[in-house]
Structure formats: structure tokens, C-alpha cells
Amino acid sequence: MQVGFIGLGQMGAGMARNLLKAGHAVTVYNRTPAKADALVAEGAARAATVADACRGEAVVTMLANDQAAEEVVFGPHGLLATLPRGALHVSASTIGVELSERLAAAHGAAGQLYVSAPVFGRPDVAAAGHLFVVAAGAASAIAAAGPLLDAVGQRTFTVSDIPARANLVKLSGNFLIACVIESLGEALALVGKAGIDKTQYLDLLTSTLFGAPVYKNYGRLLAEPGDAPVGFAAPLGLKDIKLALSAAEALGVPLPLASLLRDRFVTLLATGGADQDWSAIGRLAARDSGQS
């Protein structure tokens, strides 16, 4: 397909590359142009503006937050104004439910197709094309997006014909991951202060009831002595928990665990953690117990 790709951060670059590898004609755009260089060297066309990335059959956006997505779509010469009627917008960014609803309405009014397709996986998973894709949208739009989603992920879950529901599922998933980080952080602070070997402890957990990737990966990050590599920055973690809280409030659902996580992120950012991986909230329990 003739497809534009907007947003070449750690996640987007890997996804765009996998679209290229799958044989699609990809035109890439990033606000900081240098981030497109490698992809252009590998065969992508360079778009000088957002509008230049919107001339084909589809455009995929992978942006850091609601504000960036809103500007790219609703801004002058943005995606809404330039994407042809009948063309497709695949929004892979982790954005809020409310913005996703506005995108759906605006694209519908403009005669454009819209699929909300946020993804699960850290940058190395995106590079490997092994993301899990959570998709929602009209059946025709989902069908049109199929070849693109297949190229970036190992499996697509279509959860609804209402696009914003994919965003809610994604946000709830990040909430659940953050719960794992926090709970592991507390458990490790506890057993660690008692003198139990953390790595052996995690091996016990993940060999038994907790044998899921999320426990293995974040357990390893938390048990190791130094800071974790930044796969997902702490401010983005705060953003997602806030989006989950906001969506939950709109639906009338209290999420006390999310409130606790929000406080953890605010504390982390206020005490020197703004540049760390979001898993660093899992070290605050140890700090509060006087272990660091």
C-alpha cells in the first residue's frame, strides 16, 4: 500500500521499518527530520510536511501524546484536511478515549476511514515486528488496515467497531502493567529487606503462578541494581495512568490502584526520576523502607 507514517520515535521507527520490509511504499514524517534519515536510506520516501505524508491510501500515526496527535490531525494542513476521502488513518498512538472519539467523529464527517490501533510492546518488540495490536473501527476500515497491522505486529485483536474502545483496552492494559510493577516493587522491597535473594525469588514467582512476560521482564528490571534502560519513559507512564483515570471518571468508575500509581509517578518525577524508565516507580517502596 501507499502509506504515510508520522512519528518516528523509539516505537514508530521500528514499526515504519517493518512496513517497509513488508513491501509497502512508505513515506515518513517526523518533526525532527533527522530521525527519518535511516528509514530514507532503507527506501522510505521523506515527507517534508504532515500533508506530504497524507497523499496515499493510508497514514499511520505513532505520536507521544494527545497534544501531538491533536496537532497532527486537526492542525492546519493536518491529516484531517489533507487525507483523501476514502483513505485510512490508523492511529497507533496511546491516546485518550475522549480524543479518539473526536478523531472518529471528524474522520467520519470527512469521509475518511479511521482505525484506532494502539499496540503493546516495548521498542525492541516493535523492532522485531512482534507487537500485539488492539484494533477497533468499522469493519471496512479494519479490513483496509489489515495488511498494515499484520506488518507491525504478531497478532491483532479486534475488540469493537467503536474505535475508542481500543484505546480504553490499551489504557487498561498499561494500568495493569503498572500494577504489576508496583506490586513487584513492594514484594521485592519486603523480601529483599529480609535478606532473601531477589533473583531466586523472582524465579520462584515466574516458574509458578506468575509465569507471564510482564512479570519476567519487569521483575528483572527491578531486581537488577542499576537504573533500567529507558524503554518507556516515566512521564509517559504518568500520562497513560492519567488517561486511564480520565476515561474511568467519564464512565463513572473509581480506580483506587490507578490513583496510587499516579501518586507514585508524581513522586518519581519530583524526586529525580523524570528521565528514567517508568519501571522506576517500582523502586519507591524500597526507598520508603530505607533501603536506598
Add this chain to the structure above:
Amino acid sequence: MQVGFIGLGQMGAGMARNLLKAGHAVTVYNRTPAKADALVAEGAARAATVADACRGEAVVTMLANDQAAEEVVFGPHGLLATLPRGALHVSASTIGVELSERLAAAHGAAGQLYVSAPVFGRPDVAAAGHLFVVAAGAASAIAAAGPLLDAVGQRTFTVSDIPARANLVKLSGNFLIACVIESLGEALALVGKAGIDKTQYLDLLTSTLFGAPVYKNYGRLLAEPGDAPVGFAAPLGLKDIKLALSAAEALGVPLPLASLLRDRFVTLLATGGADQDWSAIGRLAARDSGQS
């Protein structure tokens, strides 16, 4: 081995049966004698008193709480007074760290061996002999306990030569399970109120990042409409979270998630849930969001 077994509740009955099946000579005791009938019919000897179960090489205890364990061990004609020097006490109950430390000291002073060996798994898992055993104690005691632990579980993790550390690991594990229940409960309240199919949602979670038994089992219990079968009663869940908080306080470790879980259990018990499975705390988020 000549082994006594004290405590024939949902968990203990299955464990005692697997000791019998493995060829051990098992003498069983339960405060309510009728609970021993089936096992006696299958070949176990019946003990009329705690002391009668303590004449062999070893005794296994599987009791509901610290108070029961304390009485059985320290009471008149209890385990401490009657178990021969050099014989072994395997404490499989989920008891507190502080009591386990007292047991270790008392057995040591009496020249008895002591292994703390709490287990992970619900009654059906105990019946199948597929428990995970977390063991700690002196090497000689662990060695002596080996044939018994092999008979009741699929795998034994030896975590320390200090018995109480096994209890801490067990309590931290139950804490982590309760975190899964609560987090799933909140996530399901959220997506459920948005109209997303809960079973499909759980399939997505457990097919991707959350593919662990604890998510599958408790997710299913929470997504189904009726009350869950009582595999582990809510008051026992409260007991374990309190034991975790108590151990954590003694070590100087704040556990905010455990505090939140404690409040959930108190709420559940105060609003009609005393007879329910502990997973019922995972339905309180839905209640607080007006869904039931």
C-alpha cells in the same frame, strides 16, 4: 515414612491423601473427627488426639491460622511436647513470620527438626498433588522432609535455611495474587462499563502479556456472573494480607497496596461477603461504579 497429618480442611485432606498414595503410613487428626472418615477408609490411621499423631518420624500441619497452629504446637499434649527428639515438623500452614520464628526456636530447643513449607495452590491443585511448595529450614531437616514434600507438590523451592523466610515468601505471594485480583477487578469494572465483552478482553490479556495461571483463573472467576466457588475464603484472605502487613512492619517496609487490599477485605466482610471466595474483593470496584 511414619507421618502424622494434622488439619484436614479443603487443602489438608488432599495433601494427606497424596501422602497415602505415595506409600507413607499416615496417621490423621482433625478437631472435627468426621473430616477424617474418608481418609481412614482409604487406609489412614485415625489419631484421637494431637499427641497420637506425633508418634512417628514426622508430622505435617495444615491449619487455618496462627491461633490454631499455636494451640496445636504449644498447647498441652501438643506437638512440641510429644514429638520425639530428632523427629520432624513440617508446617505447611500459611502462618505469620513471627510465629514461624517462635516455632523454629522452640523446636530447636526441643531437639526436633522444623521445616516451614507453605504451599501455593487452591484445593483442586492440592487434590491433584500439583502444589508448589516453598520450603525453608536447616539442610538436614529439608532433606528429611523431601519425600513428604515430593508427595504433595509438583515442585519444591528451597529458599533459605531460616524457616520463617518461607513464610514471608508465601505471604508475599498471596499479596501478589490479591494485587492481581484487585487490578483485574478494577480493569474489568472499567471495560465492562464501557460495553466491552469481559471474556474477550481477558482472552486478549492472557494471550499476550498476562499469560499466567493467576490471570487466567481469577479473570475467569471475576468475569462470570455469579459468585465464585469458595476455594479460599475471604476471611483467610484478610488474615494473610494482615500477616504480610505485620511482617512488613516488623521489617520496616510500607506496603501501600497491601493497605488498600486490607481495606477491600474489611469492606467485603462488612457488606455480606464473609462467606465468599477471596476473589470477591475484585467485584467491589464494579459495585463502587454502580454496576451491581
Add this chain to the structure above:
Amino acid sequence: MQVGFIGLGQMGAGMARNLLKAGHAVTVYNRTPAKADALVAEGAARAATVADACRGEAVVTMLANDQAAEEVVFGPHGLLATLPRGALHVSASTIGVELSERLAAAHGAAGQLYVSAPVFGRPDVAAAGHLFVVAAGAASAIAAAGPLLDAVGQRTFTVSDIPARANLVKLSGNFLIACVIESLGEALALVGKAGIDKTQYLDLLTSTLFGAPVYKNYGRLLAEPGDAPVGFAAPLGLKDIKLALSAAEALGVPLPLASLLRDRFVTLLATGGADQDWSAIGRLAARDSGQS
């Protein structure tokens, strides 16, 4: 002074009336015009539009939330566009810090004076002219606002020359009040369930260490059997706690009590309390303890 007054809700009507009584020439505006009738009968001039209320030396706004304040100020023919250079805007609404900062900047650029002057007190206090006013702004603006603030309140506290700091103080004050409500609610649930007379208990508290109006007023509302009269609606309480959390996040300050209060308000609104006084969050502890 020639003063406009925009926003004639429960609070604003009383404040506007006290400006009239103090001898000011008051032109009133409300989106629902009928709410102005009584004041017009008492001598106020009626403004047909926001702009019509902005022809004098000053305008006071008392609006329900950020959105209303933003529209009235920044909207077409709004306050910013129509208020003369050198004239004064007194913003008495409980709005967010971020919006107050934008108002300050915009008024400054337009050569208009701006005082942020949120107030403490429920509608009966506003009617009596006994509000406490928290004011901030440039000295010249504060001086100009003096006669107006004196008319609506019993005392004005000038906290800073930076207007938004008054909003932060006001939001922190509402946070503290909500903490009193929640803590009294929990204490009353506790002693009430033990059979202690609630009224006698509150008398003990307020005769000793807790002899402040906020304990007396909210204690009485919580101890009485029926719903409290709606002096400050629950959705406004949620709004204020969220504004406090938002301001705190921007400053890098975690407020765990505010997070807990936010969850209480979401729960209240989701379970039938949207039309109640905000003090109804103080009844949730009793509900969670099975008392209602």
C-alpha cells in the same frame, strides 16, 4: 463603583446583592436571565450580554468552573475583548491555577487589571456578606478591588502579587475541608457502629481539640440522618479536588489524600450522589461498613 457581575448562582447572587447594598452601581448578567430578576427588582441593571456587563470600572465573575470562566473571558465579545483598558476584573470563581495564569497574562497584555479573589463560605455565608476572601494580584489592582471585596466578605487575605497563588490557596483550602469531611465520616462510621451517640461524640470533639467551624458544620451534616441540603454540589467538589491534583502535579507534589478524595467523589457520583451536597462523600465509609 460601576461594576458588572457575571454569574448569579447560589454564591454569586448573594455576593452581587451585597455589592448593591454597599452602594455600588451593579450591572448583572447570567446565562439564564431569570436568575437576574430578583436583583434587578432590588436595583441592579440588567445586562443582556457579557459585553454589556463590562462597560464600567470593574467586573466580578463568579462562575461554576474553568470552562464557563474561559468562555466568558476569552469568548467572542467576552470580557477580555470588551473591558476598557485600566478597568478591573475580579475573578472570584474557584478556577484552576493554570487558567488563572492565562487570565493574568491575557489581562496584562490587554492593559486590564486582574485580581484573583476566590472566597470561602457556603451560600448562606455569601448572603450574609461574611465570606473570607483570598486575594492576589498587583498592588494597584488589589487596591482598586478593595471596596468590592470589602462588600462581599468579612475579611480579605492578600496572599501574593501573583494572582494564581490565590487560586492555589483556595484549592488547598477546599482540599483541607474535604479531608475534614472524609475523616469525620470515617470516625463517625466507627463510633456509630460501636453504638456511641454521634451528636454527643461531635460535641466532645468540637468542645476540645476540633473547635473549628468546619468540624461543627460538617459534623452536623454528617450526623443527621437525611441528606444534607446542597450548599456545594458533589460534582463541584470533584472538580476542585481535580484542580488541586492538577496544580500539585504541575508543581511536582504528590497528594495521596487528594487522590483518595477523588476516588470517593467518583464513587459517590457513580452510585447516585450526583445531586447531593459534597459532604455526602463522608457517608461512604458508613456504607462500606454495611451501615446503610
Add this chain to the structure above:
Amino acid sequence: MQVGFIGLGQMGAGMARNLLKAGHAVTVYNRTPAKADALVAEGAARAATVADACRGEAVVTMLANDQAAEEVVFGPHGLLATLPRGALHVSASTIGVELSERLAAAHGAAGQLYVSAPVFGRPDVAAAGHLFVVAAGAASAIAAAGPLLDAVGQRTFTVSDIPARANLVKLSGNFLIACVIESLGEALALVGKAGIDKTQYLDLLTSTLFGAPVYKNYGRLLAEPGDAPVGFAAPLGLKDIKLALSAAEALGVPLPLASLLRDRFVTLLATGGADQDWSAIGRLAARDSGQS
């Protein structure tokens, strides 16, 4: 009256002195005898044992925690064994509801009178005889205790004929004070980080809605730069919050604020605050916001 006084800590010494001043014949006992020296010099008789303090018409106990009270009452040659039939025990210690119920039952069985009479006030207030006394017990016991309670406090509130209810009221009161400390701590962290003068801010609060001693006293302690003098040690604060949680659990009342406070105390003790005044929990919000 002929009265014994057991427990001459910061609080007890002042109370015993006021009994002396009121003309009672006071026999004092303290585990560390040197603490009795000053009172003996002022006219008190010295008791060499607990039993020696129990020969008169009444004995007042003011002990640090449940364990100390339990030993003094139930221990060999303790109060229960030595106090004459018809004599009175006034328990002024802040002990748990459960222990107070056991004391009431034991004294009743021994034909002794029992009044539970915990007090509100820090050591300077005890020294001045201005404590508030919360009393409960049988009418005859309350009457007998009258002269003693009058001597130590400025006012006695008789809340019930069931002694343990006084303890519940006292514990709920300390819970409410701790809520004030925590909420002020969060509010001060917020306005302080925004550059608002803390002392001026507190003056505003306590001149308006929060004009109660508890806000004035703890606000001042929190706003001052150095550590507060230790009027009530942090471990005792933790003890009281735990007793409140325990009483609430027994009654089936969740207290989420108390859970949060418990975590604060555990954090404080784990990070160097074991020797500080309990108001130091109010500085943790500032710490978590990077201000110290």
C-alpha cells in the same frame, strides 16, 4: 483519696503531680525508679512494686502501650491480684478496645471498679492539668473516679457505661488528629513549593475555617524548619493508628485514611524518624515532592 499512680512518663508525671496538688495521698510507681524521684521530693510516697501502689482506694495507670498495661494488670503481683475488692482502677493509658474489654471483665470478676479514662493533650497540657478526659464505666465507678479526673483535666466527658467505648473515642480522636497532621503536611508541601509563605498561609487557615487548637499547634510544628520537640513519639502514633484499625476491623469498618496514615508511620520509622515527634509524618509529603 489514697491513690496509687503507675507510669511516670512525660504524661503520667504531670498527672500524678496534679493529683498531689489537689490534696490526694499519692503513691507512685515507675519501672525505672529514678523517674519517681521528683514526685517523691514533692510529697508522693514511693512504691517499690506495682503491688505497693495498689493498697489504697484507687490506682491510676498511665502506660505506654497495651503490653505494659497488660503486664501491670494481669502480671503476678499485678493490679488485678492486689487491688482490694471495691477499689478503683482508672486506666488513662491509650490502649486498645480489646484489651479494655478484657480489663473490664477481669475487674468485674474480681469485684473491683474500673473506669477507662484516656486523655487528650500533650505533656505541657498534662502538666498544666488541662487535659480533656474521656471517661466510660459504671455510674458508681465514674462517681468514685470524679475527684481524680477533676484533678488531672479541665473537663471530663462521660461517653458510656461500657468502659471500652472511651478507648474507641480516644483512638478515633488520635486518628482525627493524625488526619489533620497529614492533610496540613500535604497542603503545606503544595503551597510551600509554589513559594507561598507557610506561616502566613496557616494564619489564614486558622483565622477562618480551621480555627481549632489542633490546626494551630500542628501547623506551627510543621511550618517551622527544624524537627518538632517530641511530645508524642512517632512509634506511639503508629501504635494508636494500628489500635484504631484493629478496633475498626473488629467492628467491620474500613478506614482508608487510617491505612494511609499507617503507611506514613511505617515509612517514617523506616527512614530515620523513630525518635521524632509523630507530627513528622506531616513532612513526608514535602520529602516526596523533592523539597528536602
